[in-house]
Amino acid sequence: MSFDLPKAVAQFIGDAALIADEIGESPSHVHHFTRGNDRFFLKVSAAIYAPTTYSVRREARVLDWLSGRLAVPEVVLAASNGDGEFMITRAVPGESLAARISAGRPVVELFRDALHRLQAVQVDDCPFDSRVEVRLRELAYLLDHGLTADDCDLDQWPGFAGPRDLLAHLEASRPREDVVFSHGDLCDNNVFVDDRDNLYFIDLGRGGRADRWADITLVLRNLRDDISDDAAGEFLAAIGQADDGARRTFFEQLDELF
Template identity: 60%
Template sequence: MDANIKRFIGDAALRRDEIGESPCEVHSFQRGKELYFLKTSPAVYAETTYSVLREAAVLQWLSGRINVPEVMLTAQDDQREYMITRAVPGKPLAALIETKQPVLDLFTESLRQVQSVSIANCPFDSTAAVRLRELEFLVSQGLIDEDFDFDQWPGLHTPQDLLARLHATMPQEDLVFSHGDLGDSNIFVTDHDELHFIDLGRGGKADRWLDIAFVHRNLSEEISAASARKFLAQLPFPDAPQKREFFEQLDELF
């Protein structure tokens, strides 16, 4: 481990965070009364959106635009990239869903806040073409999530089938700032309904329907189809089911 990272952690105990499915490792630790997170990514992912140095750069750019974790320290060596962030306040929306509290308005406000970030000088490209090239690299290196399920999409059987489908259905994009993984584990809310966002490695310029697709899927799976339909109905523009399907398919192997 990098010497500066070790020095920051000191003799604090690292506790592994098992939430999430990415190849990154996340540990929490205490320094005094403050809670911090150490996130690392293997060097093979340095040119992908799994890179924690990319995520650190996104977080630093977003600081002052929306509420995101404060980056305390970054480092890298031959094996890994490292990032230490200060914990955000509040609870994840997943915890509210677990206790049957209403979250639809919080999801809607989360989407509004993220998409209100101006992309006029945004240096992060998360467009469909970039993400598809990333997916091709991951497939070629055997670095995809093997627990994929294509049953919902007739005609798809292998990762190569999916890549061909994605190339054939690449949408014309309406670019906004995108979180990239806007879900109930990555949105935190305080007692005063203040929102904070974590896990922004895929953040950047992308089609507005990427985040919408993720929220819609989250509501469908964790609450109800009716809640998901209501979310779409509240949007200030008509639904685009083909775009939603494209971004769900693009995410399946990550």
């Protein structure tokens, strides 16, 4: 890792070995390490991402706000320097829903419960805004700085000349939002479950007030891609929600460049 660690971060890690975590597609750098019997994660975002939802300091604030409201990692410390932003969190227990899918175990009801718990978080005093206007402004920033995903596939929606064309389309087709608390990246790698089916949520940098379909869309895509169309249909039935193709497509397109 080519970052100089802030003093407090380096002192907490001490001589523990940092082991890179290869899961996930965000530009953040994630390593895990152990101290005694405890496992921790070090997450680092480069300074250029500070105004975005990739900001590690933003995620630390989201996690602190959610403490007592939702089962999330404990923030041990957060710091920054000229290189970027740094956060150390304590590992949550259990295994990811991705591991359960790989083992052929059922996850639809767990995804339903995860969505219910997220949307049960009251947003009246939530200081974090992840609504469409904010996300589109963030996307424009990422495009201006050449930071959008390099593996985006616009061919699935014929007619877009490129990322800027997609951004213009999203600007012109904003849905009317039904605002709830949203994880922002609700997928099988970001939900953990222990042996008593208690749920834990990680990677909440994009968490905040947003349309309920922001999370529903990502769960449906996850289930379709990793299990089956039938599983996605079961999830919609489980949450008592009819499909909204236009809204789902909007959030799929929005997510494509992140």
